Amino acid sequence: MQIIDSDEDAAFRAEVRAFIQQALPQDIRDTFFGFRRHSWQQMIRWHRILADKGWVAVSWPREYGGCAWTPMQQYIFDEEAMLAGAPRLRPFGLKMIGPVLMRYGSDAQKARFLPRILSAEDYWCQGFSEPDAGSDLASLKTKATLDGDIWRIEGQKTWTTTAQHANWIFVLARSAPQAAKPQEGISLFLVDMSLPGVEVRPIITIDGDHHVNEVFLDGVEVGADMLVGEANKGWTYAKYLLGNERVGVANVGQAKAELKLLRRLALTRKRGNQALIDDPVFAAKLADLETDFLAHETTNLRMLSTLKPGGDASALAPFLKLRGSEIQQRITELASEAVGPRAAIWQRGEEGDPLDSYGLHGWLNARAFTIFGGSSEVMKNIIAKTTLGL
Ligand SMILES: Cc1cc2nc3c(=O)[nH]c(=O)nc-3n(C[C@H](O)[C@H](O)[C@H](O)COP(=O)(O)OP(=O)(O)OC[C@H]3O[C@@H](n4cnc5c(N)ncnc54)[C@H](O)[C@@H]3O)c2cc1C
Incomplete structure (x- = not known):
């Protein structure tokens, strides 16, 4: 089933598709269609191509160099980029701290940081x-203590994605330990990762890759100009940021691709003498997954159609x-099944057919999808409370 765009959205889609067609480098497409993962360098290259076109910050207002696209246009762009084999841009600057600074940051913070997020001169981690x-x-x-004009930050962060590449980190720290509620005594800081006292240590995850890190903050000193908004109001800013993070994790475009x-894969892979797609058991599982995906896509579109640009999602x-996240995990489960027993012989770093590693690597990597950005159990709790009123 094809969901039909309005005339306006169809024209926008055609423009986006034409641009991506000529601008997305072939090696980047080949990586995706060759069942490999994009490198950091490929992602940055694509970020800069989009920045040159003025299409990198799709949700930002024009005054900050964004596209001010409607949620539907953002969705169309994401879908077209993913279907063409483009890398997914990391959300930490564009979707997390950028919008927080626009809403709650000082003029000096906006002027200093927003252009450098667009150009990828700064890369942020969370x-x-x-x-x-x-x-x-x-x-x-993690504690933040005010000493004159200086905040001193002491503590440990963990699971910090791409901290090994980032030059800035936004940090939640407890600035008023005596506050009545734990949420009330927290502040949000912008920390230069080259400062003395910042140490990044890698964590290797079960897929064998280095995505996440521990970040130690050992008496790191930042000026008062690196506090976002007001002291002890960081929880408000964090909630706004996390709402945006979870929308990003819907990943409809990526799941479709x-x-x-x-x-x-199912058309080219064999089971016995027939293509895998002709195996009735596999075909039924694929159809089941595609149907659930379609329902997810439709729900996403229905929700998007009610959102205004810059709205709170x-x-x-x-x-x-x-x-x-559940649908993405199911895709990797079926991909592992499609690859078959050869998936088990794959070891990270070995030469060979990337297809052999595609299934297992993706499956292992996807274990994290129902944890980061808020675990599934926690999402269910929120739905029970806010939507069902339980
Ligand atoms: C790959 C990856 C990347 C990440 N990247 C970042 C990052 O860049 N920056 C960052 O700050 N964090 C990051 N995280 C951390 C992520 O946000 C946390 O892992 C997540 O919030 C869960 O917290 P936890 O790991 O402490 O597990 P816990 O909170 O200890 O949860 C353990 C288990 O208990 C369940 N549980 C917890 N509370 C409840 C409850 N109230 N009711 C029912 N069940 C509950 C959870 O669902 C889970 O199954 C990342 C995590 C992963 C795995």
């Missing part, structure tokens, strides 16, 4: 989670995060 503060983020222990790849976000 310093929220700690060893004992994940779902229960408000129990975080992965499903197409999976279908192609936090009420809708838990549904999209929950379903989107």
Whole structure:
């Protein structure tokens, strides 16, 4: 089933498709269609191509160099880019701290940081989670103490995605330990990762890759100009940021592209003497998944059609995060099945057919989808409370 665009959206889609067709480098497309993962360098290259065109910050207002596209246009762009094999841009600057600075940051912070997010001169990472503060983020222990004009930050962050590439980190820290509620004594800081006292240590995940890190903050000193908004109001800014993060994790465009790849795999892979797609059991599983995806896509579109540019999506976000991450995991499960027993012989770093590693690597990587950006259990709790009123 094809969901039909309005005339205006169809014209926009045609413009986007034409641009991506000529601007997306062939090696980047080949990486995706060759069942490999994009490198960091490929992602940055694509970021800069989009920045040159003025299409990198799709949700930002024009005054900050954004496109001010409608949520539907942003969705169309994402879908077209993913279907063409483009890398997914990381959200930390564009979708997380950028919008927070626009809404709550000082003029000086906006002038200094927003252009450098657009140009990818700065790359941000997210310093929220700690060893004992994940779902229960408000129990975080990293401390920020004001000494004259200087905030001194002390603590440990963990699971910090791409901290090994980032030059800035936004950090939640406890600035008023005596506050009545844990949420009330937290502030949000912007921290230059080259400062003395910042140390990044890698964590290797079960897919064998280096996506995440521990970040140690050992008496790191930042000026008062690196505090976002007001002291002790960081929880408000964090909630706004996390709402945007969860919408991003719906990943409809990426899931659609992965499903197409999976279908192609099922057409070329053999089971016995027949193509895998002709195996009735596999075909039924694929149809089941594609049907659930279509329902997810339709729900996403229905929600998008009610959103205005720059609108607050936090009420809708838990549904999209929950379903989107589950569907992506199911795609990788079926991809592993399509690859078959050869998936088990893959070891990271070995030469060979990338297809052999595609299934297992993706499956292992996808275990994290129902954890980061808020776990599935936590999403269900939010839905139960805010939507069902339980
Ligand atoms: C790959 C990856 C990348 C990440 N990147 C970042 C990053 O860049 N920056 C960052 O700050 N953080 C990042 N995180 C951290 C992520 O946000 C946390 O892992 C997540 O919030 C869960 O917290 P936790 O790991 O402490 O698990 P816990 O909160 O300890 O949860 C453990 C289990 O208990 C369940 N649970 C917890 N509370 C409840 C409840 N109230 N009701 C029912 N069940 C519950 C959870 O669902 C889970 O199954 C990343 C995590 C991963 C895996």
